[in-house]
Amino acid sequence: MEAGTFLQNVWFLLIGVLLAGYSVLDGFDLGIGVLLPFLAKTEDEKRSLLGAIGPVWDGNEVWLLAGGGALFAAFPPAYATVFSGFYLALMLVLFALILRAVSLEFRAHDPARKGLWEVVFVGSSLLPAFLFGVALGNVVAGVPLDTRGEYAGTVFTLLRPWPLAVGALGLCVFMLQGSAYAALKTDGAVRERARRAARILAGLVFAALFAAFFLVLVLYPYLFDRTPSWLVGNFVCLLCILFLVALKKGRDGLAFFLSSAIFAGLWGVIGAIHYPNLVRATDPALSLTVANASSSPLALKIMLVIALIGMPLVVGYTVFAYRVFKGKVRPGEGGY
Amino acid sequence: MDAVFLARLQFGLIAGFHFLFPPTTLGLTFIVVILETLHARTNNDAYKRLSAFLVKILGTVFVMGVATGISLEFAFGNNWAAYSRTVGDIFGAPLAAEAIFSFFLESVFLGILVFGRDRVKPKTYRLSAFLVFLGAHLSGLWIIIANSWMQTPAGFRMEGGRAVLDDFFAAAFNPSTLVRFVHTILGGWMTGALVVLAIAAWLTLRGRSADKAALLFKPALAVFAVAAVLQLGTGHAHSVQVTRTQPEKMAAFEALWRTENGAPFTVFGIPDEKNERTLLAVRIPKMLSFLVSFDPNSRVLGLDEFPKEERPPVLLPFASYHVMILLGLGFIAMGAWGLWLQARKKLVTSRGFLKLLIFAVPLPYLANELGWIAAEVGRQPWAVYRVLRTADAASSVVPAGNILFSIVLFTIIYALIGIVGLRIILKTVRGGPDGEAATAGKGAV
Numbered sequence: 216m217e218a219g220t221f222l223q224n225v226w227f228l229l230i231g232v233l234l235a236g237y238s239v240l241d242g243f244d245l246g247i248g249v250l251l252p253f254l255a256k257t258e259d260e261k262r263s264l265l266g267a268i269g270p271v272w273d274g275n276e277v278w279l280l281a282g283g284g285a286l287f288a289a290f291p292p293a294y295a296t297v298f299s300g301f302y303l304a305l306m307l308v309l310f311a312l313i314l315r316a317v318s319l320e321f322r323a324h325d326p327a328r329k330g331l332w333e334v335v336f337v338g339s340s341l342l343p344a345f346l347f348g349v350a351l352g353n354v355v356a357g358v359p360l361d362t363r364g365e366y367a368g369t370v371f372t373l374l375r376p377w378p379l380a381v382g383a384l385g386l387c388v389f390m391l392q393g394s395a396y397a398a399l400k401t402d403g404a405v406r407e408r409a410r411r412a413a414r415i416l417a418g419l420v421f422a423a424l425f426a427a428f429f430l431v432l433v434l435y436p437y438l439f440d441r442t443p444s445w446l447v448g449n450f451v452c453l454l455c456i457l458f459l460v461a462l463k464k465g466r467d468g469l470a471f472f473l474s475s476a477i478f479a480g481l482w483g484v485i486g487a488i489h490y491p492n493l494v495r496a497t498d499p500a501l502s503l504t505v506a507n508a509s510s511s512p513l514a515l516k517i518m519l520v521i522a523l524i525g526m527p528l529v530v531g532y533t534v535f536a537y538r539v540f541k542g543k544v545r546p547g548e549g550g551y
Numbered sequence: 552m553d554a555v556f557l558a559r560l561q562f563g564l565i566a567g568f569h570f571l572f573p574p575t576t577l578g579l580t581f582i583v584v585i586l587e588t589l590h591a592r593t594n595n596d597a598y599k600r601l602s603a604f605l606v607k608i609l610g611t612v613f614v615m616g617v618a619t620g621i622s623l624e625f626a627f628g629n630n631w632a633a634y635s636r637t638v639g640d641i642f643g644a645p646l647a648a649e650a651i652f653s654f655f656l657e658s659v660f661l662g663i664l665v666f667g668r669d670r671v672k673p674k675t676y677r678l679s680a681f682l683v684f685l686g687a688h689l690s691g692l693w694i695i696i697a698n699s700w701m702q703t704p705a706g707f708r709m710e711g712g713r714a715v716l717d718d719f720f721a722a723a724f725n726p727s728t729l730v731r732f733v734h735t736i737l738g739g740w741m742t743g744a745l746v747v748l749a750i751a752a753w754l755t756l757r758g759r760s761a762d763k764a765a766l767l768f769k770p771a772l773a774v775f776a777v778a779a780v781l782q783l784g785t786g787h788a789h790s791v792q793v794t795r796t797q798p799e800k801m802a803a804f805e806a807l808w809r810t811e812n813g814a815p816f817t818v819f820g821i822p823d824e825k826n827e828r829t830l831l832a833v834r835i836p837k838m839l840s841f842l843v844s845f846d847p848n849s850r851v852l853g854l855d856e857f858p859k860e861e862r863p864p865v866l867l868p869f870a871s872y873h874v875m876i877l878l879g880l881g882f883i884a885m886g887a888w889g890l891w892l893q894a895r896k897k898l899v900t901s902r903g904f905l906k907l908l909i910f911a912v913p914l915p916y917l918a919n920e921l922g923w924i925a926a927e928v929g930r931q932p933w934a935v936y937r938v939l940r941t942a943d944a945a946s947s948v949v950p951a952g953n954i955l956f957s958i959v960l961f962t963i964i965y966a967l968i969g970i971v972g973l974r975i976i977l978k979t980v981r982g983g984p985d986g987e988a989a990t991a992g993k994g995a996v
Contacts, residue, residue: 270662273617277654283624284647291639298628298635299946306957309625310964316618317968320611324975365632365948510640514716518644525651529659536659539670 246393248340300366348385578743776886
């Protein structure tokens with residue numbers, strides 16, 4: 216398969232970085248959303264958990280928009296194929312993201328329907344946390360494309376075993392990330408529950424990883440010819456063990472760093488398996504790749520300038536904002 | 552039903568709903584920056600209270616804007632896959648740049664604005680307010696860059712049916728970008744300023760925190776009145792630009808069926824597209840020619856210059872454009888009246904005017920939407936002017952049923968969040984600047 220030019224490869228990498236950034240950052244607030252009923256029992260506990268994500272979830276979600284925008288700009292045909300092809304699945308993700316965005320605000324200010332908005336928040340965190348992985352699994356395993364590069368499957372094509380396993384793996388990692396952040400930001404009973412959940416989830420991530428691994432072995436042996444993916448995969452397993460050690464020693468900050476590294480490492484595995492494909496087609500000749508589906512060199516260059524100027528600034532003030540809100544959540548803080 | 556029609560209907564619905572929020576944010580952030588500056592200058596704690604009060608409202612408006620904005624980024628791929636393939640080389644970059652340069656900035660510092668009052672120094676807080684203001688305006692710039700490129704595309708060549716970028720700055724700062732940017736921003740300032748004026752008027756009429764409400768009038772009225780007058784200038788400049796670069800659009804705005812030397816301005820009329828005439832027309836002779844070139848006898852192109860299949864519809868752009876102008880003139884009058892009352896120190900006692908401020912709140916929203924409708928419908932039948940037809944821009948693999956299904960869900964969800972969001976904003980307003988809801992950053996519950 217044809218490798219890309221320097222700029223095309225850089226953009227494959229950068230989109231991976233943006234999506235990994237999204238997973239690490241919005242990952243913890245999605246995860247906390249899913250875990251909310253398990254981690255928090257009383258109103259005060261819920262408030263402290265929601266207070267931990269209140270000031271930052273919105274900035275976290277921008278990583279997804281930046282990743283999506285970058286995919287659109289750098290590889291328009293891949294963006295067009297996936298978004299029009301996976302129409303109903305992505306509509307579900309979209310409706311969930313819309314409801315999730317408002318549900319936190321509404322829960323805080325619409326006391327008569329607090330319970331309802333809480334259910335909406337949990338559900339609309341769960342759905343994307345699962346469906347992102349399903350979509351990714353499909354793109355990596357291969358979907359039917361026609362000669363114009365348009366999706367030729369149906370919504371049921373998306374629900375194959377391996378993509379579902381990747382969805383389950385993704386959901387577990389999102390929850391792992393959420394539990395690690397919850398442990399870091401809270402005290403008392405919530406922290407204890409978060410630590411217990413993190414231990415269980417680390418095991419689940421391990422199990423889901425192996426399930427995905429064996430399904431690939433059986434169903435898509437052609438995904439196995441990449442040495443780097445093996446190396447990174449083993450590294451991720453090592454990180455899971457280190458995560459458990461850090462957790463046991465009560466090093467919450469280190470544990471959160473490690474769970475972030477696990478998430479980023481999984482993106483490394485996916486990238487190593489997937490390159491140079493953007494959307495793998497069932498017939499490999501029809502795959503959308505960095506070489507055949509990219510924007511013009513000038514557009515990629517302009518985009519790179521934008522990213523090189525913009526992203527260091529973004530990282531800089533994001534770090535600043537996290538430092539402003541660092542430490543355990545103060546009682547009543549966050550307005551939730 | 553036809554998939555292209557449904558895709559257009561859906562985009563109109565979700566973009567139109569989304570466009571309620573960003574203009575509010577533009578104006579509100581401006582007033583918040585002014586209040587923070589006044590607080591620093593005067594050390595009067597009332598300004599801080601007022602700023603915190605408006606930030607609370609800003610928080611809700613911003614969240615609604617975020618929630619409804621995601622849909623638009625999805626929509627280009629969902630419903631307009633052919634569009635994305637054809638012009639993604641140029642159109643994608645501004646959307647990505649919007650996220651990287653502005654949306655991050657806005658979101659991250661809004662977090663500090665809403666939740667961090669007690670955690671940062673006053674100076675840092677002021678800077679955060681300014682950065683949210685800056686982010687909101689930069690965001691507007693990138694979106695207007697993207698949309699203006701659809702109106703007056705530049706800086707590209709066609710290659711194998713795809714638009715390919717030739718010159719980034721020519722594409723970004725195409726002939727309509729700057730004037731449309733300023734025009735949109737001023738519309739936002741008026742919207743946000745009138746919202747603040749209406750809140751101040753309501754508090755004053757209710758006698759609630761009246762001393763603090765009184766402090767809101769001056770900055771908000773200044774922003775509103777100045778923006779309204781400036782808008783006349785940008786509106787004029789924009790019309791001149793449209794006449795030059797999209798003459799059939801101006802012909803539709805003015806229902807000018809035939810090219811004329813010394814074309815009239817139609818003050819009122821009902822365009823009859825079938826028979827190419829305007830019923831009940833009230834015209835000012837030579838006025839249109841005068842307005843677009845300051846020469847009453849200049850030649851203005853009519854719709855007859857253009858093949859039928861390349862003409863925009865007339866009725867909707869004509870009506871939207873004219874009502875928008877009428878509203879714009881009304882805003883100037885309102886601003887002038889307010890300034891006159893204020894100069895005579897009668898503003899807070901003029902109950903009639905205060906009530907007008909409250910009932911006028913929907914009008915800038917209406918003007919924003921009408922301007923947008925005129926611009927977008929006036930561009931038809933093109934998605935990208937003379938480059939790509941709307942009919943050729945839609946996704947070919949998405950069945951009409953799927954689009955209809957999503958339209959139904961959008962309608963339900965948007966109606967729901969629209970109602971709840973509005974109620975929350977009204978509740979915050981009722982709490983007033985001294986209410987518990989206003990103590991942002993201190994844990995409001």
